[in-house]
Amino acid sequence: MIRSRIVIIGAGFAGYRTAHTLSRLARGKAGITLLNPTDHFLHLPLLPHVATGVLEPRRVTVSLPGTLPDVRLVLGEADGVDLEQHKVTYTDPEGTRGELSYDRLVLSVGSANKLLPVPGVAEHTHGFRGLPEALYLRDHITRQVELAAAAPDAETCRARCTFVVAGAGHTGVGLAAHGRLFTDALVRKGALWNGIRPRWLLLDTADRVLPGLDERLSATADRVLRGRGVDVRTGTSVKEATPEGVLLDDGEFIGTRTLAWCVGVRPDPLVAGLGRPLERGRLRVDPWLSVPGHPEVFACGDAAAVPDQHHPGRYTPMTARHAWRQGATAAHNVAATLGHGTRRRYRHRDLGSTVDLGGAKAAANPLGIPLSGPLAGAVTRGHHLAAMPGNRVRVAADWLLDALLPRQAVQFGLVRSATAPLDTASPGLARFPAAAPHPTDDRHDPHAQEPSRHRANHREDPHDQQ
CATH class of the missing domain: 3.50.50.60 (FAD/NAD(P)-binding domain)
Incomplete structure (x- = not known):
């Protein structure tokens, strides 16, 4: 047969x-x-947990051969x-x-x-769609805080401790919310110039964060972000990215060494x-x-x-x-x-949304019921565990350890700037150029990357809502 x-x-x-x-x-x-x-399934909504040291990379991946025994995997x-x-x-x-x-x-x-025709973005920006990008960002954030502590002047220190996130959809909001907690924890372990504190900016051209979701979820997320000190700027976009910072469309220049690109897919x-x-x-x-x-x-x-x-x-x-x-x-x-069953149309029912905001905070509306605070946090993490096809116990254990113990603030430099380019059709793969930069290179080093598998035209797709 x-x-x-x-x-x-x-x-x-x-x-x-x-x-x-x-x-x-x-x-x-x-x-x-x-x-x-790759040989694994990646649970994308938990990438902010990887980028900020809450979860180890293997926790958010599920082995394909291990969970699909009757399926032949071809890498x-x-x-x-x-x-x-x-x-x-x-x-x-x-x-x-x-x-x-x-x-x-x-x-x-x-x-x-998602790519946009903004000068300097491809050269000085990293996306947030795969493990290489999350691992690079975790090292990068840690390194910037450590370099800021040894900066020769306050201006350099302030720029290294300023982190800009473009795009206030699910991904951008999650990264800014978790990132602020992460950098605050890093700074508690080392003094900076004259009491300088880390600064996070979240930018979006829309008139509110999470523009594709219910307004109550948006309001809850906005309140939590601002309460943590995140500078939320709606109706604002990046006009140009440079090695020294970001020029906004209102003419303001933000000195920074970090621009995370989360504008969509x-x-x-x-x-x-x-x-x-x-x-x-x-x-x-x-x-x-x-x-x-x-x-x-x-x-x-x-x-x-x-x-x-x-x-x-x-x-x-x-x-x-x-x-x-x-x-x-x-x-x-x-x-x-193939003769097994009957065809069915694709239909869906809106069961609500969840937005993880780090710590015990979240915004959620399961079955249309608006929740916030620790209850929303419990519902959101329960949703993540239920949605994962594996590693549930390990993820839950890491969350418990993070709540009880301080995070390990170390950076290995294993994922270099040029190996996690913004313009790639496969964010889950690290790209290895022929002339790799030095392990301590940062996002401003020239991208001597190998060409992406595909080059796409710029598109105006909706904000990413994972």
Whole structure:
């Protein structure tokens, strides 16, 4: 008996859920191959915990071979799909080219950092979409505080202790909230010039933080951020980034050595090369997540423009919650084409949102009930644990230890500036240029990075709401 060949590209929220659900539905009657650059699933909402030393990197990752035993893992980056020949080409981690043939294909390639035509951003900024970026940022923040303590003058000290976050969506708010607690803890261990304290700025062009969420959640997050001393500036954007600081669109220059780029995401450029209709860079699919004209091809997650059944004429936003649910729908519909079950439309129900603000603080509205303070914090962390497909005990243990013990403020310099570039289609992979900079290099060192796998046009996608 010849088994159907199913290839899934990408192991983010959508791809992992598709592989996990499909392996159960297929019951060994189909050969499932998962193509992904890394051997793990990354729980993106917990990246701020990694960047600020709350969680170790392995805590927010889940082994693909360990949790998907009936799925064949192929390590590699997809760089082409031939829809007519039913083939996928890829490059493995050692540069060897490969090819996969399929009877059914699921495109769940996800997204990358959103790019904007702002001078200096590509050279002096880092995104926040993968472990390399989180690890680099943790080292960088620690290093800046340590260098500030030994700065020759107050101006240099102040600049090194100023941290700017562009983008007040889920990612930016989480980073600023956790980051402020982290730098305050670092400074308690060492005196700075004349009582200088770390300064965090959170910028966004919208009129409020978390512009895509309920206004009560936005108000709660804004109150917590300002209460911690975060300088929240709405209606403000970056005009230019330089090695010495950031020029804002109102003409103010902020001296800083840190600009974190959290303005949102763009679909993986791989889908643009398919020659199929796009919606602002996302591959158009029907309500059953199949690609029109190619019933054997499905797409889900950030790279798919999925019709929103509750808002006709609109598409579901690029969020982890939608990607996770779409993965389950894609799995059922692929299985239906193999004779297992019936197709189903993608529908969703808004069960509320949670925003982790660090410490015991959070903003949440489960089932529409607005919560704040420690209760919201407990609900939010419980939601994270429930959503993770593994490592729950280890994550909970690290949270408990962080509440009881001081964080270890050390920086290793293992992830260098040029190995975590902003312009890359695979934020989960560190890039190793031929001429790597010195281990102590910071974000201002020249990016001698190898070219990104794809170069995408600048797009105006909604703010990232993981």
